[in-house]
Amino acid sequence: MYEMMVGQPPFIDEDPMGIYQQILIGKVSFPRFIERNARSLIKKLLVADLTKRYGCLKRGALDVNKHRFFQGVTFNDILAKKATGPVIPLVKDQYDTSNYEAYPDSIEEAPISVCTSGADLFASF
Numbered sequence: 001m002y003e004m005m006v007g008q009p010p011f012i013d014e015d016p017m018g019i020y021q022q023i024l025i026g027k028v029s030f031p032r033f034i035e036r037n038a039r040s041l042i043k044k045l046l047v048a049d050l051t052k053r054y055g056c057l058k059r060g061a062l063d064v065n066k067h068r069f070f071q072g073v074t075f076n077d078i079l080a081k082k083a084t085g086p087v088i089p090l091v092k093d094q095y096d097t098s099n100y101e102a103y104p105d106s107i108e109e110a111p112i113s114v115c116t117s118g119a120d121l122f123a124s125f
Contacts, residue, residue, distance in 0.1 A: 001038065001041065001042050001045070002028070002042050002046075005034055005038065006030075006031060006034070010028045010029075010042070010046065011023050011028075023048070024048065026046065026047070026048050028042065028043065028046060030042075037067070037068045037069040037071075038069055040067070040068065040069070041054070041064070041067045041068075041069040044063075044067070045064070054067070
């Protein structure tokens, strides 16, 4: 949720140990545009102690579903594909990508995995 709203993860650092330290400290900085109910839910989802984290409590996912952030959302309608979102994009057909940003194609070749052991990597696939 945080990353979708802000555009970056809540814990960032160039050093993986720095990210780990931030996670252990558990302090998240929120930009001003993140509304109060969203902040509340994100904080409850990022609690380090599993016995206190939303989604891991006695009611499981219901704690998340019933949070004020999701007030007015009918999850059964979403599952049944009856719900509509607040923004419905216009699309011409199933191949229309006009609602996405254009990114240039990569000019680099994809890396090729090499098995040096001689075993067939897909034998049990």
